[in-house]
Amino acid sequence: MDVGEALEEAVFSLIRSGHSNTPQMDAELLLAHAKNSSVTHLLTWPSEKLTLDEEAAFRNYLKRREKKEPIALILGHQDFWSMTLKVNEHTLVPRPDTECLVEWIIHQPLETAVVCDAGTGTGAIALAIAGEKPNWQVFAMEKSTQALAVACENQQLLELPVAFFQGDWLSAVAEDSFDILVSNPPYIPANDKHLADLTYEPRSALVAKKQGLSDIEIIVGQAKNCLKAHGYLVVEHGFDQGYCVQEIFKEAGFSGIETHQDYGKNDRFTVGVNACGDAGLHA
Ligand SMILES: C[S@@+](CC[C@H](N)C(=O)[O-])C[C@H]1O[C@@H](n2cnc3c(N)ncnc32)[C@H](O)[C@@H]1O
Numbered sequence: 001m002d003v004g005e006a007l008e009e010a011v012f013s014l015i016r017s018g019h020s021n022t023p024q025m026d027a028e029l030l031l032a033h034a035k036n037s038s039v040t041h042l043l044t045w046p047s048e049k050l051t052l053d054e055e056a057a058f059r060n061y062l063k064r065r066e067k068k069e070p071i072a073l074i075l076g077h078q079d080f081w082s083m084t085l086k087v088n089e090h091t092l093v094p095r096p097d098t099e100c101l102v103e104w105i106i107h108q109p110l111e112t113a114v115v116c117d118a119g120t121g122t123g124a125i126a127l128a129i130a131g132e133k134p135n136w137q138v139f140a141m142e143k144s145t146q147a148l149a150v151a152c153e154n155q156q157l158l159e160l161p162v163a164f165f166q167g168d169w170l171s172a173v174a175e176d177s178f179d180i181l182v183s184n185p186p187y188i189p190a191n192d193k194h195l196a197d198l199t200y201e202p203r204s205a206l207v208a209k210k211q212g213l214s215d216i217e218i219i220v221g222q223a224k225n226c227l228k229a230h231g232y233l234v235v236e237h238g239f240d241q242g243y244c245v246q247e248i249f250k251e252a253g254f255s256g257i258e259t260h261q262d263y264g265k266n267d268r269f270t271v272g273v274n275a276c277g278d279a280g281l282h283a
Pocket residue numbers: 091092093094095098118119120121122123124125141142143144147167168169183184185186187204205206
């Protein structure tokens with residue numbers, strides 16, 4: 001079988017499965033992965049033959065994709081910001097919309113800052129900030145041992161200065177530690193119908209009690225202590241959770257509360273300023 005034939009067959013089979021919105025691109029990425037080559041190479045040399053091992057690997061990847069496994073988990077990596085990050089079954093696959101939080105944070109006019117990414121998963125947010133802001137000190141924390149191992153591997157591959165630590169949200173963090181605290185916590189309600197399409201990622205990275213708001217409540221409560229006066233809290237949430245998250249921020253005493261949208265113009269993250277304490281960084 002040659003590359004062109006393999007691609008044609010795979011595209012048909014992916015369309016038949018009904019589980020891919022991008023069958024041509026998926027087929028190309030999976031075949032490039034099976035051949036340890038690039039999509040450009042495949043498209044340039046469509047009559048190149050597949051070895052038996054390559055064909056077997058390709059068929060295996062296709063079968064997985066036809067069962068709705070995310071392409072990133074089959075490939076073992078996902079692009080985020082300007083980086084390629086390792087991912088596996090213990091991590092959330094970083095989503096493009098989370099880049100909007102990174103963008104907001106790096107546009108804050110701070111010469112120096114101490115930042116923490118809570119629930120870092122692959123390390124996506126923390127590593128992106130560290131790459132953009134060499135003068136900032138970046139910490140990242142995570143509860144899952146396996147996810148933390150992936151984050152550390154990404155950090156070593158990218159050679160970016162992020163200090164990772166394990167913990168249950170911010171329970172072990174000292175008072176007045178950070179200028180910016182960012183988190184993309186689990187926020188999907190347990191009865192959300194979209195969970196049926198997310199069976200390959202850890203439930204502990206996706207689902208939260210109290211209609212998806214329980215982890216956000218904990219983080220906002222703890223953030224009051226571990227943020228410096230006038231420090232920023234930046235929290236990702238569901239498109240329909242902006243109002244509730246603003247209320248949680250208000251009840252905890254944050255000021256300057258704003259909800260921002262993602263690339264698709266959906267409400268995606270809320271920002272607040274830690275109003276208590278003496279005039280500090282942003283006064
Ligand atoms: C939605 S994922 C976000 C991962 C990553 N920040 C990103 O944007 O791709 C939430 C992360 O929070 C972690 N997490 C869940 N409960 C936690 C807790 N109690 N303490 C710390 N991290 C937690 C999960 O393991 C998961 O990695």
